[in-house]
Amino acid sequence: MYRHNQNQLEFENFSLPFEGKLRSDNRWVKLAKLIPWDKIERSYSASLAGTGRGAPAMSVRVALGALIIKERLGTSDEETVEQIRENPFLQYFLGLNVYEEEQLFHPTMFVHFRKRFPAGVLMQVNEIIAREAMPAIEKESKKDQKDDDNDKPGSSNKGKLIVDATCAPEDINYPTDIKLLNKAREHSEQIIDELHSHMPKGTKKPRTYRQKARKAFLKIAKSKGVGKKKRRKGVRQQLGYLSRNLKTIAKQNQAVSLQCLSRRQYKSLLVISELYRQQKWMYAHDTHRIADRIVSINKPHVRPIKRGKAGADTEFGAKISASVVDGFMFADRISWNNFNESTDLIGQITSYKKKFGHYPESVHADKIYRNRENIKFCKAHGIRMSGPKLGRPPKLTEENKLKMHKDRKQARQDELARIPIEGRFGVAKRRYSLNRVMTKLSFTSKTSIAITFIVMNLEKWLRAIFLSLFSGRFIAAILEKPGVVIGSGLLRYDNLLKNRPPVGSFGT
Secondary structure (H helix, E strand, C coil), X not given: CECCCCCCCCHHHCECCCCCCCCCCCHHHHHHHHCCHHHHHHHHHHCCCCCCCCCCECCHHHHHHHHHHHHHHCCCHHHHHHHHHHCHHHHHHCCCCECCCCCCCCCCHHHHHHHHCCHHHHHHHHHHHHHHHHHHHHHHHXXXXXXXXXXXXXXXXXXXXXXXXEEEEECCCCCCHHHHHHHHHHHHHHHHHHHHHCCCCCCCXXXXXXXXXXXXXXXXXXXXXXXXXXXXXXXXXXXHHHHHHHHHHHHHCCCCCXXXXXXXXXXXXXXXXXXXXXXXXXXXXXXXXCXXXXXXXXXXXXXXXXXXXXXXXXXXXEEEEEEEECCEEEEEEEECCCCCHHHHHHHHHHHHHHHHCCCCCEEECCHHHCCHHHHHHHHHCCCEECCCCCCCCCCCCCCCHHHHHHHHHHHHHHXXXXXXXXXXXXXXXXXXXXXXXXXXXXXXXXXXXXXXXXXHHHHHHHHHHHHHCCCHHHHXXXXXXXXXXXXXXXXXXXXXHHHCCCCCCCCC
């Protein structure tokens, strides 16, 4: 059951119990006015069951607003609920008209909020916010800046499309074969204990040799510089203990149904059975690679992503294919399996045309995107693709010297144009939660990743509004009229001129 969201609140109608007033220049008040809640509500209401039964679902402003607050503040579910309870500005942001001293919802509601906003829905929300923000920012920038080179007369393609891929690591321990087998063995022992508790009274408890298995694991885990022979011996021992436990569970299942297990324990049983099969096959073939390899028992959907980076050759999380347009970031694809990001370029260019009504003038990407299919597509649509041509570079001669110098200069500019997407990845991982996704489920982790892109675009929109107050025209007006108050009135331009130090006095 869902009731239509209340309309945008008037700022003056928010009541405080201590007869105070909210500041209109607060960041949360400004952010609440920027987000198009009505347009987002259509996607949100479609994800809810229309049975008309049960308690009314919380409004889109509460559900999405709580996720935005959590990501923007970088807090846990419990801490976010407390922050909302204590802060009237956050309650106004969530659409309340009166300050509430009690918790608005339990922290476990964040799981339901993430379920109601799948990654696909949040990608649409991100596009809605970007469409609202780009015209406003472009309007302000064109007042004081000349037209960009992309707006050349006779050119139907406009703008720059920057594409790249990254990985959002999950919050898991670094997986090694012996660690995974030891963890699987411990889970199997818990399952054996649970099944035994439902056996007829007087039934002898089966042996698991858990103390010996634990000592054998610690003997290798605490050793420094373990060789291959010793490591394989430890893996073989843990495989033997786990195999014995799985046979014991199968024998117990003949007397007791597996329905007595909890959902989590039954899921763990399925995961450790597949993990045992994979580890046994890799041990027999003396390799560390296998299709759909499990690297976490609690998060079996996570896969190893080979990145080839200096600091992290392999990362464990979702791979993201992203694009940047005018500083706004879009998550075009989120997948748990590794993929070649160059296959997404044509789809990203097509999506660019759907969003803005025209193809980009240029596409900026790294070397992996420059394959024949992508180059052919860009050439057919009049799109310039960054990077050198395929094949052997031509020899330097007097005839092509000027052209090669121009091409090198253009290649340098294209490399500089790729910097924004690398910077946006850095901000997403250092300032926000993209470097350590804490959610447990597959679809909730994708939701957490998608909400990061929304918050980053909202922050850019807020920052652009703030910077527009100090544009060149605003500064010029102050310089023409000395004595105009800046900010709170504590700083005046004529005072700066009157009290400025003489030239050359600094550093003496």
